Amino acid sequence: MTDPMAPLVSLRNVEKRYGNGTLALTGMSLDIQAGEFVSLLGPSGCGKSTALRLVAGLGQPSSGQIVKPVKQKGESHPVSFVFQEPTLMPWASVTDNVWLPLRLEGMSKKLAQPRIDEALDMVGLSKFRTAYPRELSGGMKMRVSIARALVTRPKLLLMDEPFAALDEITRQKLNDDILRLWETHGWTVMFVTHSVFEATYMSSRVVVMAPRPGRVIADAPVPLPHPRSPDLRTDPVFTAVARDLSHALHETMDAQAIAAH
Amino acid sequence: MTDPMAPLVSLRNVEKRYGNGTLALTGMSLDIQAGEFVSLLGPSGCGKSTALRLVAGLGQPSSGQIVKPVKQKGESHPVSFVFQEPTLMPWASVTDNVWLPLRLEGMSKKLAQPRIDEALDMVGLSKFRTAYPRELSGGMKMRVSIARALVTRPKLLLMDEPFAALDEITRQKLNDDILRLWETHGWTVMFVTHSVFEATYMSSRVVVMAPRPGRVIADAPVPLPHPRSPDLRTDPVFTAVARDLSHALHETMDAQAIAAH
Amino acid sequence: MTDKSETAPVETPSLGAAIMMLLRMRGVMEVLVPLATLIVFLIAWDTTVRVNNIPPYILPRPWDVVTTFVTDWPILWDALQITLLITFSALLLAIVGGALTALLFAQSRWAEIALYPYAVVLQVTPIVAIAPLLIVYAPSTEAVLLICAFLVAFFPILSNTVQGLKSADHNLVDLFELYGASKSQQLRLLKIPTALPYFVAGLNIAGGLALIGSVVAEFTAGAAGSKAGLAFRILEAGRRLNIPRLFAALLLITLTGVAIFILTSFISKLLLRRWHESAMTRER
Amino acid sequence: MTDKSETAPVETPSLGAAIMMLLRMRGVMEVLVPLATLIVFLIAWDTTVRVNNIPPYILPRPWDVVTTFVTDWPILWDALQITLLITFSALLLAIVGGALTALLFAQSRWAEIALYPYAVVLQVTPIVAIAPLLIVYAPSTEAVLLICAFLVAFFPILSNTVQGLKSADHNLVDLFELYGASKSQQLRLLKIPTALPYFVAGLNIAGGLALIGSVVAEFTAGAAGSKAGLAFRILEAGRRLNIPRLFAALLLITLTGVAIFILTSFISKLLLRRWHESAMTRER
Amino acid sequence: QELTSVSFGTGWLAQAEQGGFYQALADGTYESFGLDVDIVMGGPQTPMMQRLAAGQIQFMQSSTLSNLDAVARGIPVVSVAAFMQKDPQALLAHPDKGFDDLGDLAGLPTLYLGGSGFDTFFQWMKGKYEGFSDAQYAPYTYNPAVFIADPDSGMQSYVTSEPFDIQNRTGWAPAVFLLADYGFGGYADEIVALQPLIDSDPDLVQRFVDASIIGWYNYMYGDPSAGNALIQQDNPEMTDEQIAFSRQQMLALDMVMWDAAIAGGLGCMDGGRIETFFNEMVAAGVMTADVDYASSFTTDFVCKNVGADLFPDAAAQ
Numbered sequence A, B: 001m002t003d004p005m006a007p008l009v010s011l012r013n014v015e016k017r018y019g020n021g022t023l024a025l026t027g028m029s030l031d032i033q034a035g036e037f038v039s040l041l042g043p044s045g046c047g048k049s050t051a052l053r054l055v056a057g058l059g060q061p062s063s064g065q066i067v068k069p070v071k072q073k074g075e076s077h078p079v080s081f082v083f084q085e086p087t088l089m090p091w092a093s094v095t096d097n098v099w100l101p102l103r104l105e106g107m108s109k110k111l112a113q114p115r116i117d118e119a120l121d122m123v124g125l126s127k128f129r130t131a132y133p134r135e136l137s138g139g140m141k142m143r144v145s146i147a148r149a150l151v152t153r154p155k156l157l158l159m160d161e162p163f164a165a166l167d168e169i170t171r172q173k174l175n176d177d178i179l180r181l182w183e184t185h186g187w188t189v190m191f192v193t194h195s196v197f198e199a200t201y202m203s204s205r206v207v208v209m210a211p212r213p214g215r216v217i218a219d220a221p222v223p224l225p226h227p228r229s230p231d232l233r234t235d236p237v238f239t240a241v242a243r244d245l246s247h248a249l250h251e252t253m254d255a256q257a258i259a260a261h
Numbered sequence C, D: 001m002t003d004k005s006e007t008a009p010v011e012t013p014s015l016g017a018a019i020m021m022l023l024r025m026r027g028v029m030e031v032l033v034p035l036a037t038l039i040v041f042l043i044a045w046d047t048t049v050r051v052n053n054i055p056p057y058i059l060p061r062p063w064d065v066v067t068t069f070v071t072d073w074p075i076l077w078d079a080l081q082i083t084l085l086i087t088f089s090a091l092l093l094a095i096v097g098g099a100l101t102a103l104l105f106a107q108s109r110w111a112e113i114a115l116y117p118y119a120v121v122l123q124v125t126p127i128v129a130i131a132p133l134l135i136v137y138a139p140s141t142e143a144v145l146l147i148c149a150f151l152v153a154f155f156p157i158l159s160n161t162v163q164g165l166k167s168a169d170h171n172l173v174d175l176f177e178l179y180g181a182s183k184s185q186q187l188r189l190l191k192i193p194t195a196l197p198y199f200v201a202g203l204n205i206a207g208g209l210a211l212i213g214s215v216v217a218e219f220t221a222g223a224a225g226s227k228a229g230l231a232f233r234i235l236e237a238g239r240r241l242n243i244p245r246l247f248a249a250l251l252l253i254t255l256t257g258v259a260i261f262i263l264t265s266f267i268s269k270l271l272l273r274r275w276h277e278s279a280m281t282r283e284r
Numbered sequence E: 001q002e003l004t005s006v007s008f009g010t011g012w013l014a015q016a017e018q019g020g021f022y023q024a025l026a027d028g029t030y031e032s033f034g035l036d037v038d039i040v041m042g043g044p045q046t047p048m049m050q051r052l053a054a055g056q057i058q059f060m061q062s063s064t065l066s067n068l069d070a071v072a073r074g075i076p077v078v079s080v081a082a083f084m085q086k087d088p089q090a091l092l093a094h095p096d097k098g099f100d101d102l103g104d105l106a107g108l109p110t111l112y113l114g115g116s117g118f119d120t121f122f123q124w125m126k127g128k129y130e131g132f133s134d135a136q137y138a139p140y141t142y143n144p145a146v147f148i149a150d151p152d153s154g155m156q157s158y159v160t161s162e163p164f165d166i167q168n169r170t171g172w173a174p175a176v177f178l179l180a181d182y183g184f185g186g187y188a189d190e191i192v193a194l195q196p197l198i199d200s201d202p203d204l205v206q207r208f209v210d211a212s213i214i215g216w217y218n219y220m221y222g223d224p225s226a227g228n229a230l231i232q233q234d235n236p237e238m239t240d241e242q243i244a245f246s247r248q249q250m251l252a253l254d255m256v257m258w259d260a261a262i263a264g265g266l267g268c269m270d271g272g273r274i275e276t277f278f279n280e281m282v283a284a285g286v287m288t289a290d291v292d293y294a295s296s297f298t299t300d301f302v303c304k305n306v307g308a309d310l311f312p313d314a315a316a317q
């Protein structure tokens, strides 16, 4: 019964209009196969977060169809999400915030501790286990949020500008860490970023969206092998792909600027 | 009585320890002359936001001295701040949020309207005047926050990673807009960013901070003329400065990584 | 893996969906469901009375109460007007007084330290005990009733608003401070909006309390005759063993209470609708 | 421009600074200031009585009240114990009942629609009116008092907690939904923490109300003799024109109310201290 | 002629038990004595004694025990006339219990008593009979339903008031035990004033007392309709039947024309009775022996057979 080519995630002609009348997405179609690492690029306010939320099941499209992985009995939750804002519980310590997804699956803190520690270690916050969100810097909060998403080892990982608040060095380290996890665990990743370079460096495929109302206007595979290493950034193929994406982005925004006149 | 060389902003041997014992800054010294555009670079959690808050008067150093501009009677408020988080009033529309600093000076909405419109225009949100914060995307919220800071035409502008949530095109546009404003109005700017390129492109001087406890470990003028234009990014001097800064940053972080072992 | 996937909304209208549609007509259901509960309750009441043969001077049957409600309407209506006047005056005073005092406390830490304990004292002073003392000096019975009802309704507004005024987001407080907001601007533009959800929660409580406050006050200090409110009618009916009227008056008080609650809830929704989580449906 | 700058904290200890230091000793001031207010009030009271030559059976002098307080302590103490027992039992029931009902409403929209109006009904039903009816059927006088006091204290807890449970951050709700949190997990880990500040505001109100509720109930349905609470003593003192004792008993109720308030405020601080704006000092 | 304004505070809502005062107001008797009287209606918890002490009213309706209490607290009240020779206070029991003495009620588990009843006559009953105890006390909130519902209970009542409603609603008449019949000797329906007023304006007191006496004669033995109309105006709930019942009870039980009144006319008091009553109250622990009971009343204004001509003499009856 399983169709091996059926996509893990699929948006078919999706439209999303918010209650106040804003048309955030229209005619948005996108298929993602299991194991892909897809980056979403697009101008601010074009509907990237909206699309990710729909895939996560947080909201219904106004029309169109969405296919997404659903939780199987006995399995842990298949989708993790790093929201654009840290979205931490102010009353819970860093550890408890990261514990949350596992806790919701019924895992005791004791049992979860090694995984919490591992995740906090990866984002460099081991020393802040007992801190409360208000005691953290902006970047640190975001890293707690990333740790929380990684702790579940999800099938599908949704990340909404996870590294925007981080310095370049921490960012590169986490880029590589995520890539390594993706490679080892065979995850599927949807990744929103504003950095064309980051998108190119990370992804097996990059999707560019048009400004409001959002839809896909470019969809390009990144023909570079995995695993990737930092030297890649000087590879001519890398530069070419990045340049093309940058162009696509400029064009769609220029088109909008013209349309506005 | 006025000493023309007296700095507009000065931190002398500042230490900041938070109530929970975290030492955020120690021995931090920095003088900024009126008219400078100073960028702060540093790893996440190193105390950049803390430093900016101290300069803004939002908090007292645990020891050391701080000099900052104070409000003169009849003048509008000398300092504006783009916080790292949008910090919008959820009960107020976009217009009302941007109006706030002027309103606090007693300016009516009618009188303030042209300046509000101008600021919203600059951040590309003219169409969202009547929207409420919850109806905005992450980047749009941040842009409202930027508009709010610009609307007062401050003497000293503090910006804490203002463009982190924006796509590169919007970001470049705003980079240039801010630079233009700085040049025309003779503002002084303290600018926190994680992008070495952005820091180099914007600033007359870049300061690099060491990881916690934060202090200045590199302080370099950017020997490039103003006004700056996008072509600069390929200038060899530009590249060299950016590389040096990147190095300084790597060194301080490696030092920490070693210290941690 | 994809067979585990879910296909979302291709609405095939089925009977189940139609029923759900109906159920979603909240406005209707919010009236129908409590009504159904009421009917169940009334049937239980009636059955109890019939089966146990309880005489009407102990517990009347629902229908008797309704009949009395209609026949005694002129008397009840006069009494209701008096009770309502006291209740709403007290509520208004409590809103104004409670909110203003809370604002004073927010403006001056010293005022709060010096006076908050006395606000508590006012709340816990049993009005029933002081009503007789008040009567001696108050200009009129109405004034006594008003003071008593006010005292009961005042504290929830004060206490909730104080809590709300203290709950302003610290980041926004920083913002206001940065831009040199005066204390009164902070109050007006930041603390009051923050306090609104707390205030309306207090209002919901105070509405009902103003009503019982005025009823209890009437019980101890109420006027008789043409100035008699509902409480007096209840006492009188009790003494005269006119239990159906007693119940009819109780019913009227209860309905009034529910009406006040609906009113205050409506005001809450109105005030918070644009932005507060409690009054917004989550955008899906 | 720099001469307009400000140099921050090079603390030169001056007399002004020393005074400010003293004033900052909040713990002390929070007791001293209300005490000073009290003394001013007492002096005003005493002067009024003396100057106008008011006889003690109208308004006793403060010192008379204190003396009576001491001499009548055995009687008052017995009465206080009874009132306290009712008050705290009612408060406990109200906390448990109010919170549980609020949780039920949060879990089931239908329960809320069907039952919330009846919670309002319970609040606005004048207990003084139904106390006589309750006496007939309740197992004991204490039970009647308990029911009455409970009904008064119940609603603020319920109403505030309901409002709080609805105020959960929508982003966090999304997060919980995403990770497949069950309704009970959402409740436990998200809605209850969010509701805490509202709950404690309700608790502050309910504490005082439980006390007046039990006093009012005692007024209409209280026991006499060795089982008499403070309200009975007040009534008795009033009838016998023993006004100093009446005031002493009132004073005792008031002090009890303040003590309950301090207790509930302390619990609030304890519950919220780690994270809520209202209980945290802003980190400067 | 200039009228003197005075206020008279009653102890309860307007009812037939205050008929004489309303009658005097209604038929112009007070006016003819140069008085402009304002009857201030009392009710549960109305602090009439404090209002008297505060000078807000000049006269009030009271009873012997309340006067003694006030005197004990140093309020200079003086009773100047007493219209109820028998305190109308009674206890009720269910008729099928077969009780025939007040003491039998000691066997009931519950007695619904008002707080003032508990303070006073119940203390007296405890001393007089075996078996009464505080445990029987249950508060009476003036709603007789509690008593009706519980056959094993007794209830405090005005002999002139509650029995009427109970019989009306239930069809059975409760067993009535009038305390006065068992030796509870206080007066009720007294007029009291403050000593300073008596000292400064005895004429005013005398006029008020005299007019009230005439009012009472007219109300009890003449045509009460004017007084009743005024009662019903102040208290619209008062039905004709209830008023008629109360007045009938007062006549049938000789409540106003008894004891000292027979010789001295309505309103007359017997100082010896007050002394006996005081001593009994001291014995019951209701008050202390050091109270100057003698200052609580004066017979200076009564027992002069004022208006006696309005009483239909024995022959005419």
Ligand SMILES: Nc1ncnc2c1ncn2[C@@H]1O[C@H](COP(=O)(O)OP(=O)(O)OP(=O)(O)O)[C@@H](O)[C@H]1O
Binding pocket: A134, A135, A136, A137, A138, A139, A140, A165, A167, B018, B019, B020, B022, B023, B024, B042, B043, B044, B045, B046, B047, B048, B049, B050, B051, B084, B212, D283
């Ligand atoms: N309110 C607070 N209470 C306690 N510690 C705090 C508080 N705010 C910040 N800190 C700590 O101070 C240090 C510096 O924080 P700060 O926000 O200044 O960092 P930052 O350089 O702005 O980092 P980022 O780039 O992530 O925003 C951090 O270790 C943080 O944990």
Ligand SMILES: Nc1ncnc2c1ncn2[C@@H]1O[C@H](COP(=O)(O)OP(=O)(O)OP(=O)(O)O)[C@@H](O)[C@H]1O
Binding pocket: A018, A019, A020, A022, A023, A024, A042, A043, A044, A045, A046, A047, A048, A049, A050, A051, A084, A212, B134, B135, B136, B137, B138, B139, B140, B165, B167, C283
């Ligand atoms: N709750 C909402 N109600 C109404 N409109 C909304 C809501 N959320 C988002 N929008 C609108 O939908 C559009 C898309 O928003 P979305 O958050 O998906 O953008 P985005 O691509 O994530 O932008 P950014 O890069 O700035 O985060 C925007 O125009 C925004 O104003």
Ligand SMILES: [Mg+2]
Binding pocket: A048, A049, A050, A084, A160, B137, B138, B139
């Ligand atoms: Mg977004």
Ligand SMILES: [Mg+2]
Binding pocket: A137, A138, A139, B048, B049, B050, B084, B160
């Ligand atoms: Mg920061």
